[in-house]
Amino acid sequence: MPISQETIKYIAHLARLNIENTRDGDSIQADLNRIVAMVDQITATNTKGVDPIAHSLEAAERLRTDVVTETDQRDSLLALAPKAEAGLFLVPIVLE
Amino acid sequence: MHTKTIAQLLDLLNKRECSSVELTQIFLDRIKRYDKSLNCFITLTEEMALAAAAVEDQKRAKGQHQFLSGIPIAHKDIFCTQGVKTSCGSKMLDNFISPYDATVVKNFKEAGTILLGKTNMDEFAMGSSNETSYYGPVRNPWDLKAVAGGSSGGSAAAVAASLSPGSTGTDTGGSIRQPAALCNVTGLKPTYGRVSRYGMVAFASSLDQGGPLAKTAEDCALMLQAMAGVDLKDSTSLDKPVPNYCATLNASLEGVRIGIPKEFFQAGLHPEVEASVQEAIKVLEKLGAKIKPISLPNTGLAVPTYYVIAPAEASSNLSRFDGVRFGYRCHEPKNLDDLYKRSRTEGFGAEVKRRILIGTYVLSAGYFDAYYIQAQKVRKLITNDFQEAFREVDIILGPTTPTPAFNLGEKSNDPVSMYLCDIYTINVNLAGLPALSMPGGFVNNRPTGLQLIGNYFEEAKLLNVAHQFQQITDWHAKTPTIFEESLS
Numbered sequence: 001m002p003i004s005q006e007t008i009k010y011i012a013h014l015a016r017l018n019i020e021n022t023r024d025g026d027s028i029q030a031d032l033n034r035i036v037a038m039v040d041q042i043t044a045t046n047t048k049g050v051d052p053i054a055h056s057l058e059a060a061e062r063l064r065t066d067v068v069t070e071t072d073q074r075d076s077l078l079a080l081a082p083k084a085e086a087g088l089f090l091v092p093i094v095l096e
Numbered sequence: 097m098h099t100k101t102i103a104q105l106l107d108l109l110n111k112r113e114c115s116s117v118e119l120t121q122i123f124l125d126r127i128k129r130y131d132k133s134l135n136c137f138i139t140l141t142e143e144m145a146l147a148a149a150a151v152e153d154q155k156r157a158k159g160q161h162q163f164l165s166g167i168p169i170a171h172k173d174i175f176c177t178q179g180v181k182t183s184c185g186s187k188m189l190d191n192f193i194s195p196y197d198a199t200v201v202k203n204f205k206e207a208g209t210i211l212l213g214k215t216n217m218d219e220f221a222m223g224s225s226n227e228t229s230y231y232g233p234v235r236n237p238w239d240l241k242a243v244a245g246g247s248s249g250g251s252a253a254a255v256a257a258s259l260s261p262g263s264t265g266t267d268t269g270g271s272i273r274q275p276a277a278l279c280n281v282t283g284l285k286p287t288y289g290r291v292s293r294y295g296m297v298a299f300a301s302s303l304d305q306g307g308p309l310a311k312t313a314e315d316c317a318l319m320l321q322a323m324a325g326v327d328l329k330d331s332t333s334l335d336k337p338v339p340n341y342c343a344t345l346n347a348s349l350e351g352v353r354i355g356i357p358k359e360f361f362q363a364g365l366h367p368e369v370e371a372s373v374q375e376a377i378k379v380l381e382k383l384g385a386k387i388k389p390i391s392l393p394n395t396g397l398a399v400p401t402y403y404v405i406a407p408a409e410a411s412s413n414l415s416r417f418d419g420v421r422f423g424y425r426c427h428e429p430k431n432l433d434d435l436y437k438r439s440r441t442e443g444f445g446a447e448v449k450r451r452i453l454i455g456t457y458v459l460s461a462g463y464f465d466a467y468y469i470q471a472q473k474v475r476k477l478i479t480n481d482f483q484e485a486f487r488e489v490d491i492i493l494g495p496t497t498p499t500p501a502f503n504l505g506e507k508s509n510d511p512v513s514m515y516l517c518d519i520y521t522i523n524v525n526l527a528g529l530p531a532l533s534m535p536g537g538f539v540n541n542r543p544t545g546l547q548l549i550g551n552y553f554e555e556a557k558l559l560n561v562a563h564q565f566q567q568i569t570d571w572h573a574k575t576p577t578i579f580e581e582s583l584s
Contacts, residue, residue, distance in 0.1 A: 003457065015411060015456040016418070016436040017449055028450070034512050035454055039400040042474050043466055052472030054302055056288055056479055056528025057552060061331040069328075076195045082425035089420050092429050 001040075002033050097122055098258040099575055102167055102315040105261055109156065109166045116149035116156070116166025120210050123168045127212065127259045130579050133240060136254040138173045138231050139181050140213040149210045164322055165208030170260040172251050173214040174221055175201050175306070176295040184297045185217040185229040185247075188417050188424045188443035198295025199327045200264060200306050207322040212260050215250030219445045220414065221271055221299045223247050224517045227508055228447040235504070236279060237576040238542055242501035245275030251309050252279040257579040262310040262319050266296060268303045269402055270496075270521025273533035276309050277496035277545020280535045282562060282572060283309040284316045287552050288528035289334035291320075292327030300409035301332070303402075303525040312572055313534065313562035317341035320555060336553055344556045345563040350384035352561065355489030359395035360520055366499045369544045372537035373495050376546050376565070380493070383564050388489055392481040397474050398523035399515055404458050404471035405526070410448075411455025417443060450511060479527040486551045491561055494520055496533040496545030524549055532558045535571035543571075 003011075008029055012019045019028055074087065083090035097105075097114070108114045124142050131137050145168065152166040176182045176194035178201075183189045197205070204211075218228040226234040226249030234249035236242035237257035244253040248265030252275035255263055265272040267285035276283025284307045291306045298304065308319030321342070326335040356377065361370060377387055419425035419439025426442050429435035444452070458467035485492060497517060507514045524531045529549055536546035546565075550558045566572050 007457075008453070011453055011456045011460060014460065015415075015452045016433070016440050017444075017452065018437050018441040019453075028453070031450055031511055032453060032457070034510075035403060035450070035515075036457070038512050038515070039403050039454075039458075039467065039471075041400045042397055042404065042470055045397060045470070045474055045477070047470060047473035047477065050473040050476050052469050053476045053479065054472060055332070056302070056475070056526065057334070059289065059332075059334060062335065063331075064328055073195060077421075080192065080195065080422035082419060082422075091420055092431050092435055094432055 003029065003036060005029055008032060098126055100261070101311045102261045102318055103312070105167060106164070116152045116210060117146060119166065120145050120149040120168045120212070123212055123260055130257060131259060133235060134237060134253055134257055135232055135234050136215055136250040136257070136259055137170070137213045138183055138185070138216050138250070141180055141211050145210050145212055152208050152210065155208070162206065162208035164204070164318065166210065167208070168210045168212045168261060169204060170212045170215050170251060170254050170263040171201060172217055172248050172263065172265050174217060174266050174297045175264060176297070177201050177211065177214065180214065182214065182297070183230070184221070185219040185231065186444065186448070187230045190230065190424065192423055196295060199292035199329060200323050201295065203322050209322070215248070215254055215263055217250055218247035219448050220297065220410070221247040221266055221268055222410070222447050222451055224270070224274055224514050225507065226250065226275070227504065228445055230445060233504055236501050237579060238280065239501070241503050242542060243278065243504055245278035245501065247271040248309065249275045252276050252281055252283065255279070255281045255309050255311060257576060262308060262315055264306060265309050266304055266306045267525065268300050268406060269525050270518040272307050272309060273496050273521050273531060273545065273547060274518060276533040278501040278543060280543035280571070280574060281309050281311060282313050282316050282532065282534045283307065284320060284532045284555065284558065285524065285530060286320065286324065286555055287530045289332055290530070290553065290555065291323045292330040292333045294327055294329035298413040300406040301413060302409060303406060312566055313532070313559045314342065314345055316532070317345060317559045339556050341556050341559055344560050347560050348384060349380065349561060349564050352385045352491065353388055353489040354380055354385045355388050355390035355485055355492045357390050357392045357395065357485070357492060357494055359392050360494035364498045364519070365495060366539065368539040369495050369497070369499060372544050373493070373546060376493065376536050379565060379569060380561070383568070390485045390489060390492065392485060392523065394474065394477045394481050395523055398478055398526060399519055401471045401474045401478065401526060402522045403454065403515060404467045405475065407451040407455030408459050408468055409455070411452045411459065414448070414452055447511070475526045478523050482527045482529060490557060492549040494547050496520060496547040500539045500542035500544050520547060528552070530555045530558060532562055534562045534565065535574070537571055
């Protein structure tokens with residue numbers, strides 16, 4: 001089923017991407033529709049009685065004891081932030 | 097010197113016929129001379145490399161060396177390297193200096209290897225031609241008009257042009273095997289869970305797997321030895337004993353059952369690529385293997401299934417790039433939403449955005465069952481096909497790609513035709529199996545690859561078959577002549 005421009009705008013908002021005001025707005029719609037037409041092949045496949053798998057080996061994830069293994073790296077991690085101050089990540093004002 | 101394999105270089109180091117500093121300098125000089133035309137490297141770690149090589153030389157002199165001591169290698173720029181830029185081929189991480197080492201990087205350091213630099217790749221490993229990189233495409237050493245393949249294009253081309261004896265790569269839908277095939281090197285994607293993903297920038301977490309690219313299967317065995325094993329920092333790494341991969345390289349292929357899936361030889365396969373597989377079958381028969389026709393009936397569903405699952409996982413994984421904690425941030429955001437949206441819109445390239453949008457779409461309310469759950473069911477069917485086949489055969493053989501390398505720009509305007517390049521490799525990731533690509537011939541001076549697929553944790557068998565094949569063929573020993581000039 002082709003994706004409408006309206007759906008694409010909604011999806012883009014969910015993904016926090018701007019597609020308005022870009023020259024390639026139309027080509028995004030055309031590309032996505034080509035990709036969706038290709039993946040649509042699976043919707044006709046008979047999968048009655050087949051359980052979905054998220055892990056090909058169907059292995060359970062291992063658990064470990066909940067103990068601290070890492071050293072404190074707060075400063076080196078904050079140093080990567082575009083804006084940080086007083087040990088905090090800074091973002092634009094959320095509440096006026 | 098530069099065309100020697102890792103095994104040969106280790107021999108020279110062990111006999112004290114060269115030092116690691118000398119070796120490292122040879123490869124650094126070659127990179128500086130030739131990489132302008134190839135663009136394999138995003139970052140060169142020259143000073144660190146020479147210092148580390150000097151340390152390894154001292155260790156060797158004292159008899160304290162490890163099994164890969166002094167061997168220069170390159171890491172795909174998807175592996176976090178402490179104190180070194182780790183860009184993942186993206187503007188989003190152009191300013192990111194990793195504060196820690198990936199487990200694979202740590203393992204290679206402990207094995208004594210020297211890091212030459214970080215290799216170019218498709219942005220966030222999303223691509224089959226290395227053209228989606230923020231740092232520009234990698235060119236194919238065999239023909240500079242051709243793509244090197246992707247996403248581990250820099251890693252493959254660096255080995256092919258002898259700028260590095262070995263490189264790491266990652267493979268989510270063919271990203272080690274396809275560039276290996278297109279550049280005439282040997283590349284191995286291990287079983288999902290064999291190699292730790294800790295510190296490997298996540299694209300599609302249920303499919304991603306790191307592995308080696310090198311000149312020979314023997315070198316891949318040496319590299320995998322350093323990479324493989326359980327890691328408490330990656331809960332999806334599997335706790336299975338790691339065999340000695342070199343110990344079984346010379347096992348006889350007498351009676352090894354090799355399956356040829358008929359679905360790999362249908363429309364779209366270049367006749368000369370098919371001919372190279374037929375030639376390989378004869379070679380393997382000569383080595384004692386028994387060839388059996390098999391069927392993987394759901395092969396045609398692999399690409400559509402992948403383009404639901406991989407983008408779904410990518411859209412989730414890439415949601416962490418928000419301009420707040422690390423990576424690119426847009427200028428003067430008006431508010432928090434503007435910060436998120438503009439940072440992501442400006443920081444990601446077109447292909448990454450396409451995949452995030454597809455992934456968000458298939459996970460959104462109303463489409464989740466029809467696409468995502470259905471894809472996970474078809475994934476099970478594809479996995480079942482392989483398990484059925486492995487009841488009758490030990491190894492599956494086919495082409496790695498339908499065609500040799502295409503020209504730069506040839507497929508960049510048509511994402512779907514680009515996706516179909518991975519038709520023979522993607523099903524292996526969906527099933528989590530190990531597979532290897534090795535050189536199998538040339539079409540108009542562009543290399544073609546042969547793919548061997550094994551059952552879970554059968555990496556040693558794949559390496560054994562490839563090594564035996566490479567003992568009586570010389571496709572893997574061919575190197576592109578324009579980079580032959582020695583600098584030493």
